[in-house]
Amino acid sequence: MEQHRTSDPRSRQRPKPPLSPQNALAEGPGVYGVRPAAPPARPVPPVVLALRRLPEPRLTGLGGGLFAVVTMVLIGTLVRLLLDSSAVVYGVLFLPVCALTALWVREADVVTAPISVPIAFAAGIVPVSGGQGGLGGHIMAVVTSLAVHAGWLYGGTLVAGLITCVRKVRAMGRRRRRVRPGPPPPSGRR
Numbered sequence: 001m002e003q004h005r006t007s008d009p010r011s012r013q014r015p016k017p018p019l020s021p022q023n024a025l026a027e028g029p030g031v032y033g034v035r036p037a038a039p040p041a042r043p044v045p046p047v048v049l050a051l052r053r054l055p056e057p058r059l060t061g062l063g064g065g066l067f068a069v070v071t072m073v074l075i076g077t078l079v080r081l082l083l084d085s086s087a088v089v090y091g092v093l094f095l096p097v098c099a100l101t102a103l104w105v106r107e108a109d110v111v112t113a114p115i116s117v118p119i120a121f122a123a124g125i126v127p128v129s130g131g132q133g134g135l136g137g138h139i140m141a142v143v144t145s146l147a148v149h150a151g152w153l154y155g156g157t158l159v160a161g162l163i164t165c166v167r168k169v170r171a172m173g174r175r176r177r178r179v180r181p182g183p184p185p186p187s188g189r190r
Contacts, residue, residue, distance in 0.1 A: 061109035065116030068101045072124025080127045087145065090128050091152030094121055098156035102163035107171050114161040121153050122146060 059067060072094065079090045097120065102113040122142070131141030146153065 057104050058106045059104050059109075060106060061112030061116070064101050064105040064109065064113055065119065067104070068097055068116050068120035069123045071097050072120040073127070074124075076124035076127040080130075085128045085130055087125075087128055087149050087152075090125065091149055091155075094124070094152055094156045095159055098160040099163060102160040102167070107167065110164050110167050110171075113164050114157055117156050117160045118153055121156060125149070 075093050075097070076090060079086055079093070083089050094117075098113075098117045101117055101120075102110070105113050125145050126138075126142055129138075129141040129145035131138035
């Protein structure tokens with residue numbers, strides 16, 4: 001008499017070979033069907049949630065430079081009109097522009113950020129510097145402002161450079177994890 005199966009053969013589990021003591025320790029809690037407890041979920045601070053909602057554009061190198069220059073010229077003009085050419089306010093506002101430029105530039109063009117922010121600082125300081133006496137007086141005022149406020153220029157360039165370095169290192173790490181060399185192919189000759 002023929003006996004029919006009552007269960008699907010695919011759903012049956014195969015018996016596992018016995019574990020040696022060394023393998024039992026290596027397998028960990030998964031051997032006994034116990035899953036490790038997940039760490040409790042920490043609440044996300046509101047500042048982090050607000051930062052996640054910000055736009056994350058990806059600008060080309062030229063676009064990042066244009067963003068920085070246009071923004072700094074606008075800031076310089078507003079500082080001259082509203083705050084009587086306060087170079088400190090201009091310098092403080094230069095730092096977030098540097099950070100945003102370095103964050104918003106595409107990964108392929110990230111090295112252009114530390115190059116474009118000093119150019120943006122120089123372009124934006126033209127309205128702030130003032131100057132009298134024709135073209136020569138304005139040029140001398142810009143050169144003097146650049147020399148006197150070089151600390152802000154170096155600080156913003158440093159901010160952009162640090163963000164650029166961190167982004168580049170993270171990109172190289174992601175690339176390295178993606179491309180892992182496999183074992184060498186077996187050779188046919190000995």
